Amino acid sequence: MRRRSSGLLAVLTGLALLAGGPAAAQGSGGSADGVGSTGSTGSTEPVDSLPSDFLWGVSSSGFQSEGYSPDSNWTRYIAAGKTKDPVGTSADFRHRYKEDIQYAKDLGAKVYRMGVEWARLEPQQGRYDESAWAFYDDVVASIRAAGMQPMITLDHWVYPGWEFDRGGWNNADMVTDWLANARKVVDRYAKYDPSWITINEPSAYLFQEISHGGLDPVNTQAALDRWVAVHNGIYDYIHQTQPGAQVSSNVAYFQAVEAAIDTTFLDRVAHKLDFIGLDYYYSMSPTDLSYSNVFSEPWKASAAPDGLYYALRHYAKRFPGKPLYIVENGMPTEDGKPRPDGYARADHLRDAAYWLQRAKDDGINVVGYNYWATTDNYEWGSYTPRFGLYTVDVKNDPALERKPTEAVAAYRSLIAQGGVPTDYQPSRPPTACSLVDGLDSCLSPAN
Template identity: 30%
Template sequence: MSQFPDGFLWGAATAAHQVEGGNINADLWVGEWAPGSRFAEPSGDACDHYHRYPEDIGLLAGLGLNAYRFGVEWARIEPEEGFFSRAALDHYRRVVGTCLDNGVTPVVTYSHFTTPRWFAAAGGWNSPAAVDRFARYAARVTEHIGDLVPWVCTFNEPNVISMLVHLRLAPAAAREDGLGLSDDTDGQPARSEGQSGSGGSWPAANIEVMAAAHRKAVEAIKSGPGDPAVGWTLALIDLQPADGGEQRWAAVRQAAELDWLDVSRDDDFAGVQTYTRERIGPDGILPVPDGAPTMQTGWEVYPQALGHTVRLAAEHARVPIIVTENGVATADDEARVAYTAAALEGLAECVADGVDVRGYLHWSLLDNFEWTSGYAMTFGLIAVDRTTFARTVKPSARWLGEIARGNRLS
């Protein structure tokens, strides 16, 4: 039996664009509806979480989970540059309040891939004004909800373009589609306005830009009301060298993971987001081993990856760790339990060895919109009827809730 620390966060995560629905002012909405789009289908109404969040948070709390990571949507809050919607800000304050009323700790992400259309049209993250624009937004959000929020993630997976460039792999969707990102080898995102297949204004591969935006946002958040712990979340694939691939592995790991973890050294925590491993040979990624089970995404089912990346992040960043995403895309809920149990065993071993882990937030609370894959990938603890939006709690959710109630893995 493995006991987790007192106050450990047990929860689940979502992203605004993937669950709220009707996010028409976001850059990705444009890409979803563009002629020749690489998205399998548009996000549309998603899970209607924008209106149904009280039900969803109530379900989460009823399971025994005590934390919910969710995103506030920049495209709703600042629909035109310099205009901040009080109605949208009030909405997110109500979401935070609903968490607190249910005994759920809110973990709030300020930017989860999407940006407003105006931001994308003005050059996105490649604009000289991008850093200041994001910091201004972060300051305004914090002014409105900072007094109630104990944990803030500035960016979700800002290293995703670096991962794509160096591995030809995007960790949040099926590997063959690249989340609708540009295939340019320089890693710059395609423009969302009027170009087919564009994924919108995704974070630039330039770590200096994203680190500067993060640092300035942290400063703004720390200057606002409340005293939230602030960090960012990183896509950390368990990268493993195969024979002859050691040099390439070292270079990829440095550029796509370690350089970004360096930035976290000045933060209050680092968010680790891990799903699988990738083996790197002299010419790049190797195929999934023969006979190995795979997820709906095509990734190898390799739950041991989580323990490996948590140790890497803790050793390199030297700050507390929160697992902000971990899960499996499968229609087999028993397989979800098996995967999560094995991942948690590795996490428990980290804790037993003295690694400062503060929480585990499963991806995802709901079966939701998985970017270019549409609704085909089912990561959720709760199923959502695509016609009626009816929620159905899966056995895996109840299983995870029991672990959370006991705060131990038996």
């Protein structure tokens, strides 16, 4: 299969903030029950409710939410002064996971995405921490006890400090070490019938490793080859251990450059993806210059959720019949303040649901949606961008109080009712000449 590495680094620059939440706001709009049917777009097509087996969920990652992080590549980057904020306690999922899992249960969520951090499990080479296993044991069991399916991420950009000392993904031996740890995780948790994410957003992972000094740019292709190897290897092992499992690697959807991204990783593992996992955050259009803020002030960038439709349409065409799952979607605010564009989190969520329903109505096989995130957390170097359904002021509130945004009621109602009402009109009009799927989304828009 043809592979492409030249020019990839330029593409990856656009992926830094599209990951694992790249970047909660109070806002107005909608009805008292959290669903509403008001809007300001004139007229868009009516939609059917999503089916009862649609997988509504929430998404998180270990390093970003747990706090009290052991030695890892990311604690090294922080210690070297390469980030704005230290990670510290984060939202302290490490000690408050039962509370956060209960919040997700109260929403009616069916899926809780979490991470099992290799750096926490194996802080020294060959020596596993039994207290870390006990923590993850209870997290996974608690998710199941709450009536939700765990979606377990094996690698959300973090690996042990001792692996960093050995060269990280510059080192070919990383494949053997990674697979050895991942097999232990699979052996332990397959009995809970989770779904699995192997590598979170490989292209964005690559950018972060290069930009923070963990990966020599000369080894770009080698790192991609190693991720293909670990994905394919653990995919086979999961299916041997847990027949019928659903396994994927979620892609950070970066509009108009999918060809470069897909040929370097996704196309090479497509035969070992049970569903296409997709993360979508920001819109792009020649009529909207706010996209230029993605890399510095993402709360100023357009989060137009009609882009969800185009991203799903893109992959439905690339992989006909393959189930599609939105593994991450959300909207950043600056320290929980209202966004400059006035877009409220609840309105964004309702609009996103509308476009999921439109996609389903148009025959696109979208099977699930995870909101990023349950709580605000560490956004890869900063606590300023906030994505949480529950906002947490990590830097200024020692109690780490979880304060519900207006989106909590909205999401609860969306889940209960299978989306927005048939006659719902999105609060924001469809983007004029969206480039989320290149010229196709501009020339063949969904009105």
